[in-house]
Amino acid sequence: MAAVLFDFSGTLFRIESTESWLRAVLAEADVLLPEPELIRAARDLETAGALPGGAFPSGRLPDAVAAVWDIRDKSAELHRAAYTGLSRQVPLPDPALHDALYDRHMTPAAWQPYPDTAEVLGALRERGVAVGVVSNIGWDLRPIFRDHGLDPYVGAYVLSYEHGIQKPDPRLFATACEALGTDPRDALMVGDDRRADGGAAALGCGVHFVDHLPVSRRPDSLRPVLDLIR
Template sequence: MTIKGVLFDFSGTLFRIEPTASWLRAVLAEAGVTLPEPELVRTAERLESAGALAGGALPAGPLPDDLAALWAVRDRSAEAHRAAFTGLSRQVPLPDPELHDALYDRHMTPAAWQPYPDTIEVLGTLRGRGVAVGVVSNIGWDLRPVFREHGADPYVDAYALSYEHGIQKPDTRLFAHACDALGIAPQDTLMVGDEPRADGGAADLGCAVHFVDHRPVTERPDGLRPVLDLIG
């Protein structure tokens, strides 16, 4: 099989969200709110346990009844995504209720994301080999500014974002949108992701699939490079 196009997941594959404590600290600083360090650490731990940071840890326990149904469809619209994650955040008391929306807004900024060390190298190498690149993400906001700010956008030919289509992985239709945008048949396409259930849906369309570990940036310096060997 000749791979003519590669689809990548976003969070945990090409980029990683900042740690929860850094996320909270940045928002508090922007708002001019000061918390004693032990309290800040405890609050960040509670937010992480709640699953309040999109792209971070999943909720550690059962979801509140009023959020369970919303959680299942959170990536199908911008409104559902914001409501789900601010709803989880509101399970944790903060000094000012407006901080919950500020936390959500922060996670959409380029400053909150860091590319993996080999992201630009791998995307650039694929471009040099004439391989088309797409990004397929379950997400509730426009991630293109993150790619532009970090210098990755020039290497991406198409984006298929769940909230723009009202469908989310593992639905094969989202992968099909990406393949159509690249003009490449699924059978000539490789999907690279970190989540077997969601990203593995590409296999049902006929794509080859390769998984990487969702790890902190410092712990995964070259997790994407094996993709280049798969292309040949």
């Protein structure tokens, strides 16, 4: 393999918990909620699927969200509209908190790399294997990689909202391979979504899946990638 393409959320990084997300925003806004209300609001936000990179919505989508849900990663505007629409199903003390929640999830503090992310990316660089990040997302994740010291390992970022194309569309993977100067047949796609990330197989890429688990429960799922590229 000449290149490895990685998904972002649930593959290299994991978003913080919904409770942590809400606590951080309330603290930043200097808004106090009684603990039982805070816990209830966090639970309701999780049920609504309001945290990007977190749990999917478990109930019926609001009409406005349903209209854009399947294409939410094609633009920054659609992504924000979808997730703030979900958040607004949950009453909060100040309506401005819904946009603050969305803004929080785009910060480096909201994301944590999996324990073996740096090790695997570093080993790939030592072996001369190119690395790309291919993500369905509505915002620029590059600052996350820079803040966590992982940007030097990445040769190309191919983000759906910048191209108006979402995985599993093969064109997104083809764009990444072209940016890395790699034939798709010499590339491996690593992700946690069998439908979205599995789209790379249409180009002839190898595909390897990992489980979308909390960081504490997935210490070494990326290490098998190093065996696959030998």
